Amino acid sequence: MTEASTRQIASLALTLLDLTDLSDTCTPADIETLCADAHTPYGHTAAICIWPRFVQQARGRLGPANPVKIATVVNFPLGNLTVDTVVKETLDAIADGADEIDLVIPYHALMEGDEQAVRAMISAVRAACAPPIVLKVILETGELKERDLIRNASHIGIREGADFLKTSTGKVPVNATLEAADIMLTCIRESGRKVGFKPAGGVQSVADARLYINLADTIQGADWVMPSTFRFGASILLKDILSVIDGRESAAIAAAAY
Template sequence: MPTTAPAFADVTASDGALRRFLHGLPGVDTVGLEARAASLGTRSVKTTSKAYAIDLAISMIDLTTLEGADTPGKVRALCAKGANPDPTDRTTPRVAAICVYPDMAETAKEALAGTGIKVASVATAFPAGRAALPVKLADVRDAVSAGADEIDMVIDRGAFLSGHYLKVYEEIVAVKAECGDKARLKVIFETGELSTYDNIRRASWLGMLAGADFIKTSTGKVGVNATPPNTLLMLEAVRDFKAQTGIQIGVKPAGGIRTTKDAIKFLVLVNETVGEDWLTNEWFRFGASSLLNDLLMQRQKLSTGRYSGPDYVTVD
């Protein structure tokens, strides 16, 4: 993918041009956005469609552990679960990726060999992003050299909220260059800290202009993470970006999505906003640690008619 879509090359030529473009985007109708997200969330998905949705959601999970107490043993166990989520039913899909800190990327890569599951690694001084650019790039370099297939970077929210859009843009471009052709880049906005829907729309376009392969809501480390309205807004952004450039960008809501009911609501948002082209783990992911367990319990209920409960899935 080019660093900047040719149709928007002039937009990123200067800080002033980028600011004029981002502030010239249509303002977000808060009431309309939230009403549409709520309305789509009431859609009923039953029986065969629900079984399909559950399997699709499992296949879209970036199964995540991002704790200070992470150990190689915990990461290997998580990789085993991602590769074989339900040992009692080998038809259960594998997850899309295992997401870890850079120092655990090599462990995950070894554990996932031959499974087809990607290794995703957070980087750029995750989760705060408060580090000098050379430090952030070294973080990315370490993760990629350890075998990461995907990099989840955080933007400098302080710079963005101060209006230093070109600085944020140039950092994303530099991280994208560090990924090269070895890793796809997910750009995390931390939507809970951006305060307004207008800022989320601007961040979405900024990330896409800079070469993001995915735009991602959150780190999962703040009070407000992925919500239907902010994800709907980002889906609308990738839809409009593709319409104008022909370039498809993925979306990853992360943090706070814990139940099958929640996951299906997000899948409905995808289907109704951007369509079937995004209904694959190539273009849509869930960043989650506990969602998989609920999906497995609901899947078992559909196949057996009984709700097995949490004791029948592994504790992460």
């Protein structure tokens, strides 16, 4: 089988994209733009990912049956809130119209050896996310750093019912890496369960996207990558995707050359 063309990778990446605005300066006008940008001449992104305070606005803008899902974040970004607080965040977001919940685990607790804190948090939020709500569990791999910690966090997330494992918040110095992706995808394969994977933070170009897709193909098989099992969390990747599909120079390459 020949390697997919850059345009094919771009077209696939579009369908996998959680188009994200979790900037501290995000405004209602930015959400209007994000909702519009999620629908392109070449198809739509998988989801938008936004702060909880904007979920109700986005649901009103997109309507009840839009193919673009609304993802939001809880226990974000530090992973240091109480279980009760995070469950309330989750239930409020679902009531406002969220389809997907991206939960930051209490990763500091895990680094200190408290696995039970992580189990309790994921389990409680899982219970609050009745089907068809999708639960993505953010490990913050750039802070966990150690291979064994990332493996342990992955296995805990899978056992406690995560629908996806997500690398990062995008709010720390090191976010998604291929090394962390390798560990997480391997844990998913070893589990034998249907759990997806989401690299987030630092995926800026179609060339970056290809590396993660190729890695997933190698570990999980060529037919595994699809929106129900794989997402990219990114804010500027869409610009490069559209440049490549349009047949223009990669926006990321052009920027680097300049």
